[in-house]
Amino acid sequence: MYKRVATLIILIVGMFVFFLGGYAGNDPDAKAAAAQSNGHLAPVYSDKPIVLYFLSDEILKRPRTKIPNYRNGEIQFREDSVFQSFNEGHHPWMANGIDVVTASSVNLTGENDPFGGADYLYRGKMIRTKSGIVVRQITNVNIEMTVPGIGKYKFYLASPKGTSVLFIRKIMLYPELRD
Helix, strand or coil, rough: CHHHHHHHHHHHHHHHHHCCCCCCCHHHHHCCCCCCECCCEEEEECCCCCEECCCHHHHHEEECHEEEEEEEEEEEEECCHHHHHHHCCCHHHHHHHHHHHHHHHHHHHHCCCCCCCCCCEEECCEEEECCCEEHHHHEEEEEEEEEEECCEEEEEEECCCCCCCCCEEEEEEEEECCC
16 A cells, blocks of 8 residues: 555656646647737646546545545545544534645645735635635635646545545646746
């Protein structure tokens, strides 16, 4: 099992390094088709996502303490006391998709404290930071995060059987296309 987790970590790091080194899938036609807004070109994103993290159906069938939990670039396993605490009414954010994503994805923003002082809009279904990061809740288990200069992330979450605690199941990055 640890070998699979180690392989998953290596895959995630490799893909992130690949992205930081430059993305070769730039489409000049997509750039040319970008809409103008206030005299600035709106960002254009690749239509070819990079999968940064993925949990299969088989992994989600494991006992909840054996399911890898993505937390700011690290893989952790939650202890049973976390689930017991949740069931007692503590940590309600763990069942709210937008809260899980903002607590678990700081490493993907390129900032140390991106959500400090952010504006929470539409009853917490959208967050806008001072640096322009926007997090939108499509559904409770489908969250988008747009980071200027990096791209658009799509997060898919799932709750394993027997709990409402959400785990990040998949992270996809649609890189911002640059000149």
